[in-house]
Amino acid sequence: MTNQANGSRRMPAGLVALTLGSFGIGLTEFVIAGLLPQVSRSLAVSEAAAGWLISGYALSVAVGAIVVTAATSGLSRKSVLVGLVALFVAGNLLSAVASGYPVMLLGRVVAALCHGSFFGIGSLVARRMVPPERASRAVAVMFAGLTLANVLGVPFGALVGERWGWRATFWAITAIGVLALIAIAALVPGWAGAVDRTHPSAASGLNGLRVQLRAFRSAQVWLTLAATALGYGGMFGAFSYIAYTFTRVTGFSSADVAWLLVVYGSGLVIGNLAGGRAADGDRDRTLIVSLAGLTVTLIAFGLLAGSPVASVVLVFLLGFFGFAGVPGMITRVTDYANGVPLAASANVSASNVGNALGAWLGGLAISAGLGYTAPLYAGAAIVLAGLAVMAVSARRAPAQAADLDDAGLSPDATPTT
Template identity: 45%
Template sequence: MPLPILALAIASFCIGTTEFVIMGLLPEVAADLGVSIPSAGLLVTGYALGVVFGAPVIAIATAHMRRKPVLVALASLFVVGNLLCAVAPTYWTLMAARVITAFGHGAFFGIGSVVAASLVPRNKQASAVALLFAGLTLANILGVPGGTALGEAFGWRATFLAVVVLGLASVAAIAWLVPSDVAPPSGSGLRGELRVLGKLQVWLAMLVSVMVSGGLFAMFTYIKPYLTGVSGLSTEAVTWVLLLFGAGMTIGNIIGGRLADWKLMPTVIGTLVALILVFGALAQFGSVAAFAIGLVFLWGLVDFVIVPPLQIRVVETAADGPNLAATLNQGAFNMGNAIGAWIGGAALSFGVSYADLPLVGALVTAIGLAVALWSYALDRRQSARAAPLPYPAE
């Protein structure tokens, strides 16, 4: 792994830990702050919306700035936000702190993706982006289970304080290892960055990102009560299942980068089909603990196969102004997080059982599959029009 990408991966580890660990601590947070578990689940939605609205604001504000100072500033904002989470006295102050923390999330991964891709040859760009996101997936192997265990032992605030320490290390790594002249802003400036948003394929790629995350978070937001109530696992066992989920994500992320360097859109479509099948298997066999554990691992693997391809898809379709589009795609992922967490909570409120939540995830993912097939059909139609005629035109 090139050292600059390693520095970015350290920061993505911290970001991933903060984003996902709250799900393993929902009962503790709810009890401490005097709210219901579905209300605590809205902290996931609040974070996601912070990414959605913060990403374009920061991307536009920093369009003319050098990439390294922007990345250092975003990592620093993340540290401050987590410190505010650790000391938040009430539910609403914690919500505000989560939103502040989230503001730098989308821009960091968007700009970081462009930076990572610029450090390697074109045929290895998806793999480079996968290395950046490896920090995010490793967070689910080490950060989330470790943070969940730490929060259960010493209180959920201790988890956020630990992330602050790791965040300071990531700021130092970026300042030290990332070249000052890496991935300069596009020559077309802000106007060029905005112009690419007129391309249908950019929006279709981002819509797929929304649906993928929506399907994930419709169920994963409530993974702890699902595993304890449906699969019959103990609270302590959930930590180890989350570890397996993170291991699956890490493996899937690397596989996805390599597959995307080979066949990008077929990878996207095939992965969406596989996700729907995994959700169906969870709905059918989730009540059997052994099957549930294996399927959660497979779910994490398949779900993160699609992340590098989707990020590269957006960068390629927005080649004339990739920074804003790549950042907005992170907002799209988190818009899906917010929508999925809301859909999952609404389904539970309307009487859907935890056992049936995988079917909700499958339905949302199926919409993403339909959009991906549409986008791929447009690609093939455009390629057919651009192909030379087999005989001289008269």
């Protein structure tokens, strides 16, 4: 049966359910930053060991995005999403009841395993629920949950943790996960989450995996993944040390950092939604403009970091341009991969690899004595490399379209049931 996406301008209820799921998963990722001191004291571990609750989560996201998606390739995408949210609930429940550090770390790893696959598979399901010309906007709406979690996650965790203890925060996230699970099971339509059984990637076992891996023969897939990694890496490499820039260079107090992060998060939310709408009009141009805007923002931030007013404006633009390309990158990589879920999940892995690379290079720049604006310039250089990759990819795309059609990897292909 052919997928008939709803032509109405109303947001599908199933898309709202996916957004709730992305909000809960985003909270799990970001909330721990405001709880580390409490968790460290409660579980009697060092700050460095507590830090693994963040880095261990990120590494598990990168690995889980590929492994879990590959392992579930032949299953109904709606069923997989429900299972992933159940995994998310189990992980946060483990964290809430953890009697010691090993159980807490295990809970973080279990919750992280669902992260990449949820956003990868969820983005494919989200775009099925709307007409093709609104695909990037649908992905942006789903990712709005993640961006809102970025804005609210740290203050939410700090507030609940301060009043009722850090375990209460994980109990609250577990409850959000249960609500998301019920909503996805009830509201995501079966046709949007079904798998095209005539498509070779729906085969079980090694055959289905081989078909999914075959999509990575496309140079456009690899170029898009590289642009994603470099774009994310440059932004988050700079953002990782932004508190030091604000307090050591701009002159803000430590207490000011919280509201400055809300300004940054607001930029993420608005940029994500604006970028999704723009990408539905001209995707490659939107991606090039967002990467160019991010490069200019980072350079300007480095030059004007001593000005409080300029810093507030620029941290908003950092979030805006940093997330404006996210919906377009996801729809681009999945289109050139003929809609296979592994490509969408690989995009999430690429962003996490980029985050690690950017933070590492930013730290090296500070260690080299280049000052607390150095991560901004390092980030600009990384994003500039991503802009070059995206420009090459966009230039090659029209000439490569015929080759993709011959290989069964048309960039305009969308999954059908």
